[in-house]
Amino acid sequence: MEKVAVTIVGAGVIGCAMARELSAAGHQVFVLEKNPGVTQGENQSSRNSGVIHAGLYYDPETRPLKASLCARGAAMLYDFLEKYDLPHLRCGKMVVATDGAQLPVLQMYQDRAEANGVKTRLITREEASNLEPMVHSTGALLVPDSGIIDPTAYLHQLYALASGHGAEFLTSTTLAGATLRDDGIELTVRYRDGAEDNFLTGWLVNCAGLYADQVARMINPESTYHIDPMRGEAARFYRTKRPELWVRSMNVYPTPYQVVLPGGAYWTVGVHLTPTLEQMPNGKWGPGPVVTVGPLNFGANGREDYAGQMRPMEDFHREVVSYFPGLRPEDLEPHQVGVQARLAGHQDWVVTTDPACPRCLHFLGIDSPGLTSSLALAQYGRELMEG
């Protein structure tokens, strides 16, 4: 039976970043992707907010991987985007308080940002309104290293680099089963026409996103990880339509708050305003006319719950009107739906080898800020594999 050195399951940003990282280090890499295309990133990697997070939200005690890899990943990502001249903008972000009671929460996030090595500055209402005149606040936390990215262009570059280093991508190819053997892991793959094939791999790297728990159980039936998919809807408006909608260029977030979903209570960064990118006449990237408003999160009806009616625009409006009072529900229209791979019972990502199979590396629950952190996650994954 044919044997390959490393098989990666999933060609989203994590699988593609791993493929680039490992192929550049000289490993023979095969990537299996169930969808027909790689560069569309049809699951989480294209259906996201496209924000480069600076890394201020994550408590190093309870979310050590997110705390360390987001800030490091953002720095690596900016270097990468600049090197390959990919669409992005280091536009900065304001986390705004709309009443005095929220200011201590911002202070707490500033302390956390400092612990994570992230630059922030508490600013007054006047400073905030100089930066974004239509945003209402009683003060804000300014995060200069937050930004926006075109996730699909980034994914495409990772794919091109990995391919250039010899990684092979098999699309419309689903991992359907795995058996541990003395000489490796025997994988069963299913093609688009239903035909199946088997081959051996030395390493299996599970980057299956919303299906990573199922892949983990193929390797180890005792695995108890469970992905609890969370649907996130986004609306949009055109900042050029009315003077009251003038958002200059920043990401604007509310003060984080707790929400309760069927899987339990968790802190959310909240429904935010995020500019989209547009190429300027000088060739540089700047903020385009569209601003997204989202995500509005709730338990998903299945792992690929993209269809179906979005929440009424009034629901998005209600979330942001306290800090963006010029917006009216009728200014909003549906933008996109995404589903995040939230790992039930875990606040942090789990990146680990399998207890039943030390040559299988799992990336489990890679929800936000997985896009931002993808290069650092891949480096971390390779280091785990190389011991």
Ligand SMILES: Cc1cc2nc3c(=O)[nH]c(=O)nc-3n(C[C@H](O)[C@H](O)[C@H](O)COP(=O)(O)OP(=O)(O)OC[C@H]3O[C@@H](n4cnc5c(N)ncnc54)[C@H](O)[C@@H]3O)c2cc1C
């Ligand atoms: C609404 C939303 C907003 C977000 N906003 C941000 C943000 O602003 N900033 C940020 O940093 N992050 C954000 N994220 C998170 C980010 O998008 C994810 O962390 C990242 O895309 C995860 O990439 P991935 O490769 O793990 O998963 P995916 O992109 O889901 O890729 C997994 C791939 O595995 C394939 N696959 C699954 N099972 C199999 C199988 N058995 N065989 C073969 N292939 C298989 C799938 O088809 C898929 O292509 C957001 C996510 C969502 C949903």
